[in-house]
Amino acid sequence: MWQNVPLWPERASSFANNVDALYVFLLVTTGFFALLVFVLVAVFAIKYRQKPGGVATQIEGSLALEATWTLIPFGIFMLMFVWGASVYLNEAQPPKNAMDIFVVGKQWMWKLQHPEGVREINQLHVPVGRDVRLTMISQDVIHSFYVPAFRIKQDVLPGRYTTIWFHAIKTGTYHLFCAEYCGTNHSGMIGSIVVMEPNEYAAWLSSGASEGGMAMDGQKLFSELGCSSCHRSDTQGRGPNLAGVYGKQVMLDTGSTVVADDNYIRDSIINPGSKVVSGFKPIMPTFSGLVSEDQLMALIAYVKSLSQPQQSAQQAAAGPGQVPAASNTGNEKVQ
């Protein structure tokens, strides 16, 4: 029976060792204090049990003791805080050259897409030894992307992108759970992360990559929806020229500036009147309800590709072998 009872999930990401080390530290220190209290209570309860004719010794208190058991725990707590924060901050900021995966959560499935266009449902294939950044959004309620073996979890919100990243260190298949209660089939909103050797991953990707890549999907949508008639690429049209915009500061008509990141671009499509770029009239109609979250992601991928060297959008679609390298260089140049 007991060999089937794991005490830890597998340590399959670069975070896992850090998190587990902190966990062990906490187990040891809190275990010490728990034991201290248990032993003191037990010893006192036995040693000072009521005896006929016995008289309790009244003690008012002790400032020295109060100070001791205030300051020592406080000091240890601060150590826990700093350690916990450092583990967290290490996880908070995705590395700049991470490979992108796009995730849409909906009741009750995970839709995942690789920039090359390959789509998956409830399963994500990634190469071992690479930084992978997930950009996630929900179509309906709040979900949470949880991979115990990676020690990562991030809520997936409707209406706003959240990101999370990991660096798998071990090949294998790991649980993917939805950790935020999302209705009837919450416990069925599960899947797996398949971590593969890079060459196997490349082969897997090429066998599925026939759809032309997300940026090209986005480009197609961009003209189908009529975006291109105002957002012209050769000159400033009625809407801003989107070339080179992604990731840059944008001046708004209110005088403030925002960074044109994924969330800003998404907002500008869904709710165009809210943050209008300086010098333009708020004439763009809303696309709320007209484009799905998947399509929004493709549009953003296209806008992003406009800020990369000309060939990268084509390269992204060309072949899985060069893909990681291509998107790397593209990213580095932008930032």
Next chain:
Amino acid sequence: MATVAQPIERQNYLNANYGWKSWLLTTDHKRIALLYLISITFMFFVGGFFATMIRLELLTPAGDLMTSDTYNKMFSMHGIVMVFFFLVPSIPATLGNFLIPMMLGAKDLAFPRINLLSWYIYMVSAVLMIYVIITGGVDTGWTFYAPFSTTYSNTNVVLAGIAIFINGFSSILTGLNFIVTTHRMRAPGMTWNRMPLFVWSHYATSVIQVLGTPVIAITVLLVAIERIWHVGIFDPKVGGDPVLFQHLFWFYSHPAVYIMILPSMAVMSEVITCFSRKRIFGYQFVALASIAIAVLGFLVWAHHLFVAGISAYAALVFSLLSYFVAVPSAIKVFNWTATMYKGQISYATPMLYAFGFIGLFTMGGLTGLFLAALGIDVHVTDTYFVIAHFHFIMVGGAVMAYLSGIHFWWPKITGRMYPEAWGKIAAGLVFIGFNLTFLPQFILGYVGMPRRYHAYSGEFQVLNVLSTAGASILAVGYLLPLVYLLWSLRYGELAGNNPWNAVGLEWMTSSPPPTFNFEETPVVTWEAYQYDDVPQEVPVGR
């Protein structure tokens, strides 16, 4: 009049007058405490039924006992009933209601009619909640997270929200009554530094109730407004922000954890001193720790949101503040432990529960340090680790203390002793059952089993079976007191006024106390916990 009917028995609050009206229109804080006791006991077993169904379903990995929708309703209603209809009112509305006027040397609370009103408000909300349960229940979880609750749930969220909204007023009124009573109704000589720590802790609780409860009331109301009129508050599809809901919800619901645990600490300070024959170690530190918990408790709510999409800076601040709030709890545990040093300790049932409380509350508090550590929280939040942690506080802490207090003051409340042997057996069963239920859940959580899962992966089964086995022991441990306490009402030994040789004004009057508590208003010239003035032996309960 009543003395004519029963010439032998001295007149007390129970036999002062008879009939339904004398109970349903009473303004006697002691009778209202009993009305509350009956009501919350009923709700406790309703919530316990849902817990039983949850544990039975989780015996096997497949979701085979009930449908997913039913399971989701089970854990939702378990949480709603236990939190709002049992734990929040538990100790304050029963023991607090009964004892605070007596401990202060007062005839009643400051506003006896408002006290009765708070019970009626509680009953209206409880009846409404029962109606919701009977007509299909809700499936939002007790947390009502938007936009699931506002847009997607097909259950009666609005009515459940209204029940919680109404329930809040009963809590606010009780808190208000305690605050005013503590300020205005103390007997001559009962200075703040002579008050029992029971009153200090309830005072801190009341401040949270008055300041925090309006926020949950307005939050559930906003959910109802969004659900009915589609006003964009929380659902981004209509222009709202779902994380805003979580901020509002936890702004009350984290302090609410302290509403539930501070009164347990109140009971502990009384029980541990009595059965150690000792004054409390570090009176002022224990008293001020209660206040510190109440204040700091309002500053940590966003530690429930570390993975919800708040900024890294916000996460750092709330992690730090969460460590601050752990300090006063640690101070209390150390002071209780030190109180036992060189005492004359006896092991009556209330003290057994107190031993259990110290152990389980310490475990619950220490595992809170794991969750406050950002790096760990990301992994274990929304898993069974969190479930285990808060059940250690809420059940291992609050319910153990509640049972301790019920046994401790039972002779005062009813005039009769509970059967000591059965009391000890039940305390033992509760302790063993509790640990078997919830210790495995820490491991389950770290291994990665998410909470609120109807079906789960096979490797989690062994620990779930252990947990369910423990829950069945726990159930026996909870049913036993129900039986023998009812039995003792008629057959229990007569207790006398002060069976524990305890100090405290409530023990200086008769058992059960007369309607106005004291024959004449006491004048206090001594500090609390003067256990050198009383016999060093506890004559009963060995």
